[in-house]
Amino acid sequence: MFMTTKARTEPGPNAPCWCGSGKKYKKCHRNRGSEKPLPHEAIAIAMRAAWRHKQCLHPLAAPGICDRIVSAHSVQRSQTLEEIVDSGNHVCSFFPLEHESDGSLRLHRIGWREASTFTGFCAKHDSSTFEPLETAEFTATEEQCFLVGYRALCHEVYQKTGALRADSIIRQMVDRGLPLEMQMAAQESFSVGWHHRRTCRL
Numbered sequence: 613m614f615m616t617t618k619a620r621t622e623p624g625p626n627a628p629c630w631c632g633s634g635k636k637y638k639k640c641h642r643n644r645g646s647e648k649p650l651p652h653e654a655i656a657i658a659m660r661a662a663w664r665h666k667q668c669l670h671p672l673a674a675p676g677i678c679d680r681i682v683s684a685h686s687v688q689r690s691q692t693l694e695e696i697v698d699s700g701n702h703v704c705s706f707f708p709l710e711h712e713s714d715g716s717l718r719l720h721r722i723g724w725r726e727a728s729t730f731t732g733f734c735a736k737h738d739s740s741t742f743e744p745l746e747t748a749e750f751t752a753t754e755e756q757c758f759l760v761g762y763r764a765l766c767h768e769v770y771q772k773t774g775a776l777r778a779d780s781i782i783r784q785m786v787d788r789g790l791p792l793e794m795q796m797a798a799q800e801s802f803s804v805g806w807h808h809r810r811t812c813r814l
Contacts, residue, residue, distance in 0.1 A: 631799045633783070641795065649789035655782065660708055662781040663774035669766045670737035678734035684742075686767040687728040703728075732770040 622637075623630060629640035666681040667673075697703055702721040705728075710718040733741070745759050783802050787795040 631783070631795075632803060644787060644795055645789065645791060647788040650785050655785050656710070658785060659778045659782055662778040664731070665774060665777060666731040667770075667773075668734040668737055669732045669769060670734070670741060673734065673737065677736075679736045680734060681731050682733065682735045682738055683726065683729035683731055684733040684738045684763075685729055686763060730767055730770050732766050 625636065625638035625642065627637050629635050629637045629642075631641055633640050668678045668681060670678075698721075700721075702723055705720050705722050706717045707720070710720075712718050742759055742763065744753075744755050745763075748756075750756055779802060783799060786802070787798040790798065
């Protein structure tokens with residue numbers, strides 16, 4: 613897919629870009645090395661924005677059947693989240709992933725009603741599907757155990773879908789202002805990661 617660092621013959625402006633994006637070279641990496649590099653925080657913000665999406669993952673989801681997409685919990689609200697809140701009804705999380713100046717992960721305090729949520733179900737399917745988890749005591753019935761696993765699986769699909777969405781955006785930003793060799797290394801890294809995530813999703 614990638615032009616080797618020894619083969620530096622510049623593609624024609626209308627030739628496919630060496631990075632494999634499918635775009636013409638003039639619309640992709642032609643002047644990438646002369647572009648102004650972006651700060652890491654700007655790339656992180658763009659990644660988080662591209663990652664967020666809304667869809668209903670219920671098997672019967674379809675236009676005309678689903679209603680508005682809601683922030684569905686991936687962890688049981690009653691008897692789980694409510695048991696670990698602090699005096700201000702907050703829980704702690706490392707998401708979104710951000711680093712302190714010393715390199716350590718930043719810990720966030722999040723309201724317990726917003727904690728551990730993802731926009732992966734519409735209000736109709738979220739309430740009807742997971743009612744046995746949210747309105748009844750957890751006694752590890754077959755239905756409850758299935759729903760715990762099913763919700764975790766849907767959350768993983770949602771995360772993988774977000775990663776695929778974010779990759780195409782990040783690949784346009786991460787190698788700005790870098791020399792050719794580093795551009796290639798960055799694109800190669802993202803290409804390998806993209807194929808891995810797509811394989812895991814399938």
